[in-house]
Amino acid sequence: MTRDEEHDQFDRKIEAMGVRIKDANTVKVRDDVFDEVTLMALYKLVQKKQISVIGGPISTGKEANVFYGEHDGRGIVIKIYRIQTANFKAMTEYMAGDRRFSSVRGTRKGLIFAWTKKEFSNLARAHDVGIPVPEPLVFDRNILLMEFLGEDEVPYPQLRNAEVEDYGAVYQQILGYVKRLYQEAHLIHADLSEYNILYHEKPYLIDMGQAVTLDHPRAPVFLIRDIKNLNRYFSRYCDVTDEEEVLRAIVGTGRREP
Numbered sequence: 001m002t003r004d005e006e007h008d009q010f011d012r013k014i015e016a017m018g019v020r021i022k023d024a025n026t027v028k029v030r031d032d033v034f035d036e037v038t039l040m041a042l043y044k045l046v047q048k049k050q051i052s053v054i055g056g057p058i059s060t061g062k063e064a065n066v067f068y069g070e071h072d073g074r075g076i077v078i079k080i081y082r083i084q085t086a087n088f089k090a091m092t093e094y095m096a097g098d099r100r101f102s103s104v105r106g107t108r109k110g111l112i113f114a115w116t117k118k119e120f121s122n123l124a125r126a127h128d129v130g131i132p133v134p135e136p137l138v139f140d141r142n143i144l145l146m147e148f149l150g151e152d153e154v155p156y157p158q159l160r161n162a163e164v165e166d167y168g169a170v171y172q173q174i175l176g177y178v179k180r181l182y183q184e185a186h187l188i189h190a191d192l193s194e195y196n197i198l199y200h201e202k203p204y205l206i207d208m209g210q211a212v213t214l215d216h217p218r219a220p221v222f223l224i225r226d227i228k229n230l231n232r233y234f235s236r237y238c239d240v241t242d243e244e245e246v247l248r249a250i251v252g253t254g255r256r257e258p
């Protein structure tokens with residue numbers, strides 16, 4: 001069977017289960033993303049009734065492709081980590097220092113599956129303490145399903161493209177999230193920027209695959225980098241607080257000065 005024939009057969013199988021494949025564009029990007037493993041994982045999720053519509057692509061990032069979907073009439077995001085083209089080396093570094101995942105070794109596939117699970121756990125921890133992030137729903141192999149943040153199939157804009165009235169207030173709100181992420185969820189986002197924050201009435205943090213626990217050896221480096229990124233962006237629009245002071249506010253007074 002050729003790949004096209006395989007895909008046709010896959011589409012028929014999926015559609016036989018009552019799942020609509022909505023957007024012809026999905027088919028076009030499929031070839032890079034949908035290898036055997038991914039098709040199987042997707043098939044499993046459909047079979048388990050976690051997906052009722054597979055919609056069009058929202059984004060093609062460095063490591064993942066993001067699609068719109070539906071489950072029980074609710075919008076969901078289908079985030080598929082690419083097995084072949086993900087940045088294996090960078091991912092390994094984030095994994096190795098994180099005690100939850102430090103035993104993950106070996107194959108590219110194994111690493112990507114663990115990474116998918118890591119993003120699920122990170123989102124769950126943040127969501128559990130009430131930080132605005134997409135609610136994670138379920139994962140299978142390299143596919144993560146989460147709540148869709150948007151309206152009428154249109155995602156909320158990234159902060160860099162959003163219309164914000166009061167930048168000072170949004171800056172403070174985000175610093176508040178970073179502090180709660182640190183103090184209550186015991187995580188550092190580690191890729192915080194105007195790309196990984198969506199905005200609609202309030203900011204939402206997204207893209208948490210790389211987020212690490214506080215005991216990661218590079219946790220302090222990641223935290224200061226996140227703060228610098230926020231300050232770099234917000235300094236164009238409002239006054240920002242000195243990064244050392246922000247750091248102290250986030251880490252708190254747990255550390256006594258001599």
Ligand SMILES: Nc1ncnc2c1ncn2[C@@H]1O[C@H](COP(=O)(O)OP(=O)(O)OP(=O)(O)O)[C@@H](O)[C@H]1O
Pocket residue numbers: 058059060061062063064065066077134146147148149150155156158195196206207208
């Ligand atoms: N839950 C969501 N709801 C709405 N839109 C989303 C959601 N998750 C992601 N998106 C959209 O897809 C884009 C890419 O998502 P995300 O940042 O998670 O992956 P990525 O940047 O491709 O990953 P990587 O950093 O590995 O390349 C986001 O900028 C956003 O526009």
Ligand SMILES: [Mg+2]
Pocket residue numbers: 061195196207
């Ligand atoms: Mg991103």
